Amino acid sequence: MSVTSIKGFADMFPPESDAFTFMEAKAREVFGRCGFVELRTPIVEHTELFCRSIGEETDVVQKEMYTFPDRKGRMLTLRPEATAGVMRAYIQSARHTQEPVSKLFTTGPMFRYERPQKGRMRQFHQINCECLGSSSPYTDAELIVALMTFLQEIGLRDLSLKMNSLGCPSCRAAYKKALIAYLEGLDTELLCDDCKRRMHTNPLRVLDCKQEGCKSLTAAAPTILDYNCPDCRQHFDVVLRMLDAAKVPVTLDSCLVRGLDYYCRTTFEVVSGAIGAQSSVAGGGRYDGLIKQLGGADIPGVGFACGMERLALLLPQREALRPDFFVVAMGQGTQDAAFGLVNSLRRQGFAGDMSHAGGSFKSQMRQADKSRARFCLIIGEEELAQGKVSVKNMLAEGKEQHSVPMAGVAELF
RNA sequence: GCGGAUGUAGCUCAGUUGGCAGAGCACCUGGUUGUGGCCCAGGGUGUCGCGUGUUCAAUCCACGUCAUUCGCCCCA
Structure with missing residues (x-):
């Protein structure tokens, strides 16, 4: 064959394409029931949008984006995630003047230049939900319940929901200080090279390191939840209480640190033990400062993204439709x-x-x-x-x- | 960006101290002027990923290269 597909870009025939259609339909149904309306945004945005939202220092922005100049030299980027575009559309349309709370659902392809492996493509697909305009912990809980309901309704079992609270900018700063102090008290030579660098640039990420050596060193590190200020603590307590009331089992994980800079307070991740190294099937959290940071009003938000390729690996086999x-x-x-x-x-x-x-x-x-x-x-x-x-x-x-x-x-x- | 593994028929894979290229599945045809599945009999022109080298001879050995894949990393 003379021309083939691009590395990390997959064709999908049935049953895989059927699985994707099924997941999208179920998502529209479940999230629609929860009050989410569908928003479709462009696949290409100005590069600056992602630099400002995801964070200039993140790996995604630093080395994983498909960025190119258009014919007039403007820098454009194939979206590496959905939230930034949703925020941009929300701000640009002044949506907050039309309704106090916006619940937005979106789905489609995302692009990151990474080494492909199981559950990780360069073009991959996500289902996203964002709830903008409410800082209530009930909103966090509602969103997570909706996500877990969706995962259950497409037939997934044996997933675990990990949660943490990153606190607000002020209490997180106090925690960072304590964490750095703790790390400096250790024999830092035992940390991996990445962590030696990270412990000053982004100390929270050291907690998320997969190296055994780092893991054992950070096992006794101070816990971010202990440093949450009373407001943050109360917020998180309500979220946990509502999840408990909704019979959604939760595992607290003080090492759960999201890779994108904009998260605060509630963060969560849904993981599976059954699909290899790329085990995280959905993840999200609260991002109260993001809209303001992008030039909008000071409006809070929570959201999540769900990786469809990874869900597809877990989906139970369904019998193909029988024609009449x-x-x-x-x-x-x-x-x-x-x-x-x-x-x-x-x-x-x-x-x-x-x-x-x-x-x-x-x-x-x-x-x-x-x-x-x-x-x-x-x-x-x-x-x-x-x-x-x-x-x-x-x-x-x-x-x-x-x-x-x-x-x-x-x-x- | 870094490691490991694998590239042989449409698919899954055997294979040879280096000497004519194999199986199962799938597909097609027939066994039955008009009755599927099961069974039986047939049906393959495969650049043995590509290139170079070693050799009388390379699918096999060496080097390179490309691709795929699993990890690291990152993240959904």
């Missing part, structure tokens, strides 16, 4: 009648097919079987002459078959 019929045409002049019958049935809302290539009777019967249709509709010269169709139930064991008028076939379904 397959028409077999045999003999002179039968193909026109068969073509008409297929169209008529399809217009009545039934699903089915026929072979346009003809072929032997046996060949057409094999196609009928392969299509998994419930009924095989046979039109031969004899049937044609009588205006009838022989109907064979393909799911029955024996040779059950009977003849019905062509106009009355649909009644059998």
Whole structure:
């Protein structure tokens, strides 16, 4: 083959494409029930938007974005995540002047230049929900319950919800100080190279390091929850209480630190033990300062993103849809009648097919079987002459078959 | 950006101290002028990823390269 797809960019045929359609439909249904409306934003944005929202120092911005100049030299970027574009659209449309709280749902492809591996593509797909305009902890809880309901309704089990509270800018600063003091008190030579650097630039990320050495060193580190100020603590307590009331099991994880700079207070992540190294299937949190930081009003928000490729790896196998019929045409002049019958049935809302290539009777019967249709509709010269169709139930064991008028076939379904 | 593994038929994979290229599945045809699945019999022109080297001879050895994949990292 001369031209192939780009590394990390996948084609999807059934059953994978069916799985994606299914997930999107379920998401619209579940989140729609929870009051979310669908927002579609462009795939390409000004590069600056992502630098300002995700954070200039993050890995995503530093080395993972698809950034390029357009024909007039303006720097554009293929969105690496959805939240920034949603915020931009929200601010640009002055949505907050039309409604006090906006609940927005969006889905589509995202792009990051990373090394592909299981559950990680360069073009990947996310389902996103953002709730803007409410700082209530009930909003955090509602969003998380909606997410867990969605995951349950697409058939996922054995997921765990990890939660943490990063506090507000002021109490987080106090925690950072304490954490740095703790880290400096350790034998820092035992930390990995990344963590030696990170402990000053972004000390919270040291907690999230996967290296065994770092893990054991940080096991006794001060916990961010202990440093949450009374307001933050109370906020988080209400969230946890509401999740408990909603029977959503939660695991507190003081090491859960999100990779994007804009998060504060509630953060959460849904992980699976069953899909390899890329185990995080959904993640999100509160980002109260983000809209203001992007030039909008001082409006709070919470949201999450859900990785569809990773969900697809966990999705239980679903049986493919069974068509209602397959028409077999045999003999002179039968193909026109068969073509008409297929169209008529399809217009009545039934699903089915026929072979346009003809072929032997046996060949057409094999196609009928392969299509998994419930009924095989046979039109031969004899049937044609009588205006009838022989109907064979393909799911029955024996040779059950009977003849019905062509106009009355649909009644059998 | 860094490591490991793997590239042989449409798919999953065998294979040879270096000597004519294999299986299962799938697909097609037939066994039955018009009855699928099960069974049986047939049906393959594969640049053995690509390039270079070693050799009388390379799918096999060496080097390079590209691709895929699993990890690291990062994140959904």
